[in-house]
Amino acid sequence: MEMLRQLLRDLDMDKGKFLLMLVLSALGTTMTIAVVNMALKREAGDGEFMFAVYFLLSIFLYSSAQRFVMMEVAKGAERMIAEQRRDILAATRAADYTSLQRIGRAPIYKAVTQETQTISNTLPMIVVGAQQSVLLIFMSFYIAYLSGVAFVLIGLFGIFAVWFHVTGLTGLRKRTEALKRTQNRLFEAFSGMLAGRKEIAFNEARGQDVVTHIQAQSGRTRANTGRIRRHWAKQYVLTQTLFYILLGVMVFVVPMFTETYHDVVIQATMAALFMIGSLSNVAQGIPAVNDTARALRTIHALNDQLRACEQAPDDEEPLPAERHPRTLALDAVGYAFQDSHGSPTFTLQPVDATFHRGKIAFITGGNGSGKSTLFRLMTGLVHPQEGRILIDGEPVPPEGFGAYRDRIGVVFSDYYLFRSLLGLDDVDPSRVSELLARFELTGKVELSDGAFTTTDLSSGQRKRLALIVALLQDPPILMLDEWAADQDPHFRKVFYRDILPSLAAEGRIIICISHDEQYFDIADSLYAMADGRMSKVR
DSSP: OHHHHHHHHHSOSOHHHHHHHHHHHHHHHHHHHHHHHHHHHSOTTSSHHHHHHHHHHHHHHHHHHHHHHHHHHHHHHHHHHHHHHHHHHHHHHHBOHHHHHHHOHHHHHHIIIIIHHHHHHHHHHHHHHHHHHHHHHHHHHHHHHHOHHHHHHHHHHHHHHHHHHHHHTTTHHHHHHHHHHHHHHHHHHHHHHHHTHHHHHTOHHHHHHHHHHHHHHHHHHHHHHHHHHHHHHHHHHHHHHHHHHHHHHHHHTGGGGOSOHHHHHHHHHHHHHHHHHHHHHHHHHHHHHHHHHHHHHHHHHHHHHHHTTBOOOOOSSOSOSOSSOSEEEEEEEEEEEEOTTSOEEEEEEEEEEEEETTOEEEEEEOTTSSHHHHHHHHHTSSOOSEEEEEETTEEOOGGGHHHHHHTEEEEOTTOOOOSBOTTOOSOOHHHHHHHHHHTTOTTTOOEETTEESOOOOOHHHHHHHHHHHHHHTOOSEEEEESGGGGSOHHHHHHIIIIIHHHHHHTTOEEEEEOOOGGGGGGOSEEEEEETTEEEEOO
C-alpha cells in the first residue's frame, strides 16, 4: 500500500479532477444499464425517444469521462517515468566511483529500462481496475435498489472473492524477489556474451559454456516467471468460476425470495453480468498492482542505494585559485580493499610523492602491484582512506575533489571514447586540426558539428583520439595509464620523444604509468611499485 501511495504522489496530474472523471465514468456505465433495463420494461411506444436520448447521454458521459481518465493516466505515467529516469541519472552521476562498481551496471540498466516499462504497461491496468471498482460500487447500489436479496448474495460473493485474492498474495513477494535476482543474472550473462564476443569466437568450447550458462539463467528466470503466472492463472480461473456460480445463484436462488421473478431476475442478472466483467478486470488488475509495486520498490531501493553513495558537494572555491598548480603531492595516501566480511584483500601502503609543473613522472610495476589503485586515487576518482592529496601544499578537501578532477586530463587504460566533444564549448577548429596532424590522424577522422566523423579506428588511433579530447580541455595536470601500450613502434617513439616533452614544456604536471624502459630516460622522476608499496627509483 505504501508503494501505491507513493505512486499516487509521483503521478503528476490533477488528482481531484481525475477522481471525479473516474466516478463519472462508472456512473455513465451504471446509467446505461439502468436505462436499458427500464427500456426493456416499457410498453411499446411508451417513451422510446426519451429512452434513446437517455441512452445516448449515458454513453456520452461514460466515453468522455473514460477518455479523460485514460489520456491523463497515459500522460501522467510517462511524465512519472521520465522523472524516475532523471532521478536515477542524477543519483548515478552523483555517486562515487567505488560504489558504482559495487552496485554494478545490471541493476541500473534494469531499473531505467525494464522496471520503468513495467510501470508504463501496468499503470493503465491499475487505473482500469480502479475505475471498475468504482463501477462495482454503483452497480451494487443499483442491484440493492432492484433486490435486497440479490444485493446481499452479490456482496457475500464479492467479499469472498476479495479474501480469496488477498490470501493468494501470500508468498508472492518472495517469488517476485527471486525473479528480480534471476533477471539481473540473466542480464549480466548476456552482457558478458556481448562484451566477450571476440574471445568467444576463438574458443568453441568457451562459446558453448557461455550459451549453456545463459540458457541456465534463462531457465531459472522462466521457471520463476512461470510460477508467478501459474499462480495468477489459477487465481483467475477460480475467481471466474466463482462469478459463474454467482450467475447461477442470481438465476436459480434469487427467484425463491422474490415474487416479481421476471422483472427482478432479468434486471439483476443483466447487472450481475456487467459486474462479472468488472470483477474480472479488478482481478486482472491485482497482478498489475503487484508488478507495479515491485517495480517501484526496485527503483526506489536503487535510488536510495545510489543516494547513499553520493559524493560530497563541491564548494565554489575549494582549491587554490591558480589554474596551473606548481606541485601535486601525495601525503601518506593509502587505501585498502575489503571482502564482504570486512577482511582486507589488498592494501596500498601509504604513498609519499611530489610531482612538479613542467616535469614528467613515470610509474612502473608489475600486475597486481597497486598501480591502478594508485592511479584512481591520484585522479580523484577514488578518495583516499588515509593520507591527503595536496595542490601547492593545500590539501584537497572531500568537497573539493570535483574541482580537483576538473584540472586533470586523463586517459585510462579502459577509457571510453565519446564521439561528441561533450563538456567542451567553442572548440577552436584550427586547434583540433593541429592536434589531429600532430597525432597523425589527418585524413582518418575530422571534427564536424562538435563530433568526430568516426571512432571506428584501430585501438592505437582511438587512444590518440582520446588523448586529443583530453588536451582540448587544456588541463594543467595530465595523467596517462599505459597510454603507449597500443601504439606502433614509430608513433610510440614520437609520443615519448616529441609529444610528452612538449606537453611538459607547456607547464603541465605529467604522470604516466609506463613499462617502456627504453624511454625511461625522458622522465624527470621514476617510481616503482611492488606489493602495494611505491618507492622512488630516481
